[in-house]
Amino acid sequence: MLLAIDCGNTNIVFAVFDGEQVKGEWRSSTAADRTADEYGVWLTLLLGTAGLKPADISAAIVASVVPANVFTLKTLCRRYFGCEPLVVGEPEVKLGLAVLLDRPEEVGADRLVNAVAAHARYKGPLIVIDFGTATTFDVVAENGDYLGGAIAPGINLSLEALHMAAAKLPRIAVGRPKGVVGKSTVPAMQSGVYWGYVGLIEGLVRRISEEIGTAATVVATGGLAPLFMEATDVIHHLDQDLTLRGLLEIHRRNV
Ligand SMILES: Nc1ncnc2c1ncn2[C@@H]1O[C@H](COP(=O)(O)OP(=O)(O)O)[C@@H](O)[C@H]1O
Ligand SMILES: CC(C)(COP(=O)(O)O)[C@@H](O)C(=O)NCCC(=O)O
Numbered sequence: 001m002l003l004a005i006d007c008g009n010t011n012i013v014f015a016v017f018d019g020e021q022v023k024g025e026w027r028s029s030t031a032a033d034r035t036a037d038e039y040g041v042w043l044t045l046l047l048g049t050a051g052l053k054p055a056d057i058s059a060a061i062v063a064s065v066v067p068a069n070v071f072t073l074k075t076l077c078r079r080y081f082g083c084e085p086l087v088v089g090e091p092e093v094k095l096g097l098a099v100l101l102d103r104p105e106e107v108g109a110d111r112l113v114n115a116v117a118a119h120a121r122y123k124g125p126l127i128v129i130d131f132g133t134a135t136t137f138d139v140v141a142e143n144g145d146y147l148g149g150a151i152a153p154g155i156n157l158s159l160e161a162l163h164m165a166a167a168k169l170p171r172i173a174v175g176r177p178k179g180v181v182g183k184s185t186v187p188a189m190q191s192g193v194y195w196g197y198v199g200l201i202e203g204l205v206r207r208i209s210e211e212i213g214t215a216a217t218v219v220a221t222g223g224l225a226p227l228f229m230e231a232t233d234v235i236h237h238l239d240q241d242l243t244l245r246g247l248l249e250i251h252r253r254n255v
């Protein structure tokens with residue numbers, strides 16, 4: 001079975017695939033000081049809850065946007081699962097698409113994985129929106145070429161920034177407010193962030209489509225994607241498994 005690890009700036013997701021089937025999926029917060037042994041013990045326990053054991057894992061693949069965690073996750077795979085993981089972004093790992101960027105070495109591994117997954121699943125030119133710590137927009141041509149995209153502050157980051165910078169603004173959770181015209185501080189903050197974000201999504205999708213000269217299929221992923229999907233019709237597909245499916249696909253292309 002394949003262990004797929006997606007390390008974002010907020011959470012690390014671990015998933016086990018038996019062929020196409022997900023046997024288990026677990027999340028840890030991203031902490032740069034956690035050791036391979038800490039992950040190893042934790043993951044071994046969780047595998048047990050799904051009726052799996054470390055010896056069931058025969059291969060691993062890692063995508064990390066936190067460079068400091070790559071060494072730890074490699075050590076985890078070697079020590080606990082006896083395998084050398086593929087690491088997305090390392091030169092020997094083939095993606096099966098051309099990365100048409102000025103500095104291809106800079107792009108986040110998660111963005112490339114999302115592009116691979118979206119191209120494998122959907123037709124036509126694509127825009128992938130991933131609601132993570134940052135909100136990323138990735139543009140994929142009809143033939144699969146990765147064209148680039150946009151990086152915007154994530155929703156929770158935007159809310160946190162308001163709280164950090166303004167003495168009278170509380171820390172609040174994201175939510176869809178009843179109206180747009182807030183009648184007190186919290187609804188006003190929710191309106192600014194929620195409807196402001198809907199505007200950001202619609203504006204970027206429209207401008208990207210204009211710049212590439214064609215309408216694109218828009219796929220959204222990430223925990224907060226459903227909250228925005230319900231407020232706009234520019235998102236065509238909600239695909240929460242996108243990044244993990246992309247890791248599965250890249251592994252397949254490299255064995
Ligand atoms: N279902 C959810 N509901 C509310 N917040 C969520 C949900 N899923 C993720 N988040 C929040 O969204 C942010 C991004 O999380 P995540 O997608 O794991 O980011 P990353 O990939 O950057 O680690 C975090 O602040 C997380 O707490
Ligand atoms: C843009 C990101 C911070 C998104 O990370 P995430 O929100 O998934 O934690 C990450 O993909 C990254 O660090 N990228 C490097 C810069 C780039 O993609 O050009």
Ligand SMILES: [K+]
Pocket residue numbers: 008110130132133
């Ligand atoms: K992510």
